Amino acid sequence: xxxxxxxxxxxxxxxxxxxxxxxxxxxxxxxxxxxxxxxxxxxxxxxxxxxxxxxxxxxxxxxxxxxxxxxxxxxxxxxxxxxxxxxxxxxxxxxxxxxxxxxxxxxxxxxxxxxxxxxxxxxxxxxxxxxxxxxxxxxxxxxxxxxxxxxxxxxxxxxxxxxxxxxxxxxxxxxxxxxxxxxxxxxxxxxxxxxxxxxxxxxx
Numbered sequence: 001x002x003x004x005x006x007x008x009x010x011x012x013x014x015x016x017x018x019x020x021x022x023x024x025x026x027x028x029x030x031x032x033x034x035x036x037x038x039x040x041x042x043x044x045x046x047x048x049x050x051x052x053x054x055x056x057x058x059x060x061x062x063x064x065x066x067x068x069x070x071x072x073x074x075x076x077x078x079x080x081x082x083x084x085x086x087x088x089x090x091x092x093x094x095x096x097x098x099x100x101x102x103x104x105x106x107x108x109x110x111x112x113x114x115x116x117x118x119x120x121x122x123x124x125x126x127x128x129x130x131x132x133x134x135x136x137x138x139x140x141x142x143x144x145x146x147x148x149x150x151x152x153x154x155x156x157x158x159x160x161x162x163x164x165x166x167x168x169x170x171x172x173x174x175x176x177x178x179x180x181x182x183x184x185x186x187x188x189x190x191x192x193x194x195x196x197x198x199x200x201x202x203x204x
Contacts, residue, residue: 001028001198004073005101006083010034010062012173012180013079015043017101017187019056025195027202033069035086037062046172046180054184070094077101077194080168100167105193107164115160122153 003021007014014032021030041062051058063069065087070076076097078084084103088095129149133142147154169187172180 001074001202002072003028003030003198004069004076005030005032005079006035006065006076006087007032007079007169008034008036008083008171009041009173010037010064011041011043012047013169013171013183013187015047015058015060015062016051016184017077017079017191018060019051019058020184020188020191021194023056024191025198028198031063031069031072032060033063033065035065035083037064039064044173046177049177050180050184053181054188067091070097073097075099075104077104079171082168101169101187101190101194102165102167105190105197106167111160111164115157115164118153118157118160122150122157125153126150 005014005017005021007017010033014034018030018032021028039062043058043062047058070087070091071094074097076087076094076099078087078098078100081100081103084098084100087098126146129146130142133145137145169190170179170183172183
């Protein structure tokens with residue numbers, strides 16, 4: 001499988017992810033890139049330092065996201081939901097490949113299906129409420145009416161979303177070496193789960 005890690009500038013999080021993944025897994029092909037990356041920029045010194053602390057190196061320089069890279073990848077694992085949304089807007093035909101790293105390894109399909117069903121029910125009822133609403137209501141009154149009628153659905157969605165983990169990997173850019181270490185450790189823990197998931201999927 002071809003795995004592509006994405007962050008903003010491809011100098012902190014995604015290079016760490018690439019280096020950690022390559023160290024843990026030699027069965028899959030791994031690359032990284034940045035949505036706003038320059039070409040051939042070296043990784044940050046703090047990135048180098050915290051990788052060296054665990055015996056790892058990132059031998060490449062920064063790479064911008066491209067159609068070619070996205071076509072090469074089987075899955076594209078973003079550091080944040082914002083990265084994922086940006087890619088989905090720019091490359092809508094490929095959005096089936098886009099996940100956040102944490103989303104891909106921490107959330108099962110049943111959770112996503114449940115939340116998707118709740119949103120569908122919400123939109124269906126919202127359309128029905130609007131179709132039945134008094135035409136004389138002004139904008140504020142209509143909004144209040146919707147909130148009252150959809151309160152149960154809103155509460156159900158909120159409860160389901162509260163059960164989801166934080167899906168973003170902390171951005172250490174411009175922060176202390178300690179923050180870089182914490183991001184590295186967060187990535188290492190999550191990528192361990194990723195390697196296990198990919199192995200299990202291949203074996204099944």
